[in-house]
Each structure stands twice: as structure tokens, then as C-alpha cells.
Amino acid sequence: MRRLVLLLLPLLVAGTACQARATVAVDVREDGSGTVAVTVRLDPEATSRLGDPATALATADLVDAGWKVPAPATRAGAVTLRAVRPFGSPDELAAVLDEVGGKDGVFRGTSLSVGESFASTTYDFRTTVRLTGSLEQLSDPELATVLGNLPLGRTAEELAAEGADVAGAARLTLEVTLPGADPATWTRSASSGAPSTVVATASSRVWTWWAVAVAGLGLVLVVSGVVVGLRSRRPAPAASPPRVGGSN
Numbered sequence: 001m002r003r004l005v006l007l008l009l010p011l012l013v014a015g016t017a018c019q020a021r022a023t024v025a026v027d028v029r030e031d032g033s034g035t036v037a038v039t040v041r042l043d044p045e046a047t048s049r050l051g052d053p054a055t056a057l058a059t060a061d062l063v064d065a066g067w068k069v070p071a072p073a074t075r076a077g078a079v080t081l082r083a084v085r086p087f088g089s090p091d092e093l094a095a096v097l098d099e100v101g102g103k104d105g106v107f108r109g110t111s112l113s114v115g116e117s118f119a120s121t122t123y124d125f126r127t128t129v130r131l132t133g134s135l136e137q138l139s140d141p142e143l144a145t146v147l148g149n150l151p152l153g154r155t156a157e158e159l160a161a162e163g164a165d166v167a168g169a170a171r172l173t174l175e176v177t178l179p180g181a182d183p184a185t186w187t188r189s190a191s192s193g194a195p196s197t198v199v200a201t202a203s204s205r206v207w208t209w210w211a212v213a214v215a216g217l218g219l220v221l222v223v224s225g226v227v228v229g230l231r232s233r234r235p236a237p238a239a240s241p242p243r244v245g246g247s248n
Contacts, residue, residue: 021040023040041078126201176200
């Protein structure tokens with residue numbers, strides 16, 4: 001889970017009594033490629049504990065892995081951290097979400113399928129979001145070693161005192177935008193103290209309008225041909241009988 005941890009590390013350092021919101025946004029393009037953007041928002045209290053984001057954040061591994069990490073944005077005392085990673089095909093999306101949530105971690109069984117027909121393209125997304133309810137899920141052995149062999153850099157007693165089991169301390173939102181559809185979102189607490197699982201699915205259909213137009217034109221031509229054929233097969237009107245005799 002190393003990638004997502006690098007963005008959530010400020011939360012672990014600043015203290016779980018503060019509030020943090022993490023959003024994982026999947027944006028799919030019509031060709032099945034797209035981007036995954038991870039955004040973490042820290043409230044003013046967490047930001048004050050963090051210090052200067054430019055020096056407190058370790059993002060070198062993210063950049064080396066292909067993520068784009070803009071400079072942190074600060075507004076009204078709060079800070080927003082963002083990292084964006086492109087994926088080139090539906091099959092690559094699962095690997096990128098594994099970078100975010102860890103292999104067999106937060107996101108499991110991720111799939112994105114793109115199906116094409118004559119007049120439309122369908123998109124189907126599916127993943128299972130599994131949260132343990134403990135912020136320790138956002139750590140890993142390497143990070144725990146750096147933090148003194150403590151997953152969050154604090155003892156269990158310290159975490160309890162700081163409100164690590166408060167449901168509002170940290171929330172994770174998954175947002176998926178498929179072509180032709182509004183974003184679909186799922187939000188769960190990462191600090192509720194209880195496991196949480198949700199199966200996130202989204203589907204959409206994009207019509208190929210030129211194909212629809214061609215099909216409509218073809219239908220018009222067929223109907224026109226039937227009408228013309230019926231008219232050509234209509235029997236001719238009977239001739240009037242000859243008049244017999246003449247007028248005086």
C-alpha cells in the first residue's frame with residue numbers, strides 16, 4: 001500500500017484527532033484509457049501540525065512510479081494534496097488502483113470492460129472497497145519501520161487518546177466517471193473502528209450517432225422502397241366501357 005500511504009502520511013504524522021478526506025477519482029475516456037487522481041484534504045488543525053507541505057511530504061517514489069504530483073494547494077489554513085496517474089487501457093486500471101490501495105488491500109477485484117456494438121459502446125466498472133476501520137490499514141511494514149516499528153508512529157494508547165477510532169477522523173471516497181454518465185461516488189470511514197465493505201459498480205452507454213444516423217437512413221430507404229413497390233404493383237384503373245349510339 002506504499003503509494004497511497006505517501007499521500008496519507010501527513011494524517012499519520014499530524015494526528016488522527018484531525019480530519020482528513022481522501023478521494024480516489026477514476027476518470028475513464030471513451031477509448032478505455034483514463035486517469036486515477038488521489039486527493040487528500042487536511043483541515044487547518046492537521047495542516048498546522050504538518051508544517052510546510054513542500055518539505056514534509058515524500059513524493060519521490062510517486063514521481064518515479066509515473067504519478068504527477070502538483071505542489072500542495074493551501075487555502076484558509078487547509079491544505080490539499082493531489083497525485084494523478086494515467087492508465088492506457090482497461091486492464092491497466094486494476095494495477096493503478098493496486099498502487100493506491102495496495103495489492104489485496106483497499107480495492108479488490110477491480111475490472112473495467114468496454115464492449116462495442118454497431119451503434120453504441122458500453123462501459124462497466126466494478127471493484128470491492130474493503131476498509132478495516134483502522135488507520136493501520138494505511139500503513140505497511142516499510143513505513144512502520146520508519147515510524148519506530150509502530151504502524152502509525154503511535155502506541156495504541158496514544159491513538160485512542162487522539163481519537164483514532166472516531167468515524168469522522170478519516171474518510172475515503174471513490175468517485176468513478178464513465179463516458180456519457182455522471183460521476184458515481186461511494187464514501188466510507190477509514191477510522192470507524194469497524195470493518196466496512198462495499199461493492200462499487202457503474203455502467204454507461206455511449207451511442208455512435210453516425211451509425212444511428214446511417215441505420216435511420218437505411219430504414220427510411222427501406223420504407224420508401226416498400227411504398228414505391230406497393231404503388232407499382234397497384235392494379236391500373238379499369239377503362240370506361242365504350243359508349244353505344246350517338247346523339248341526334
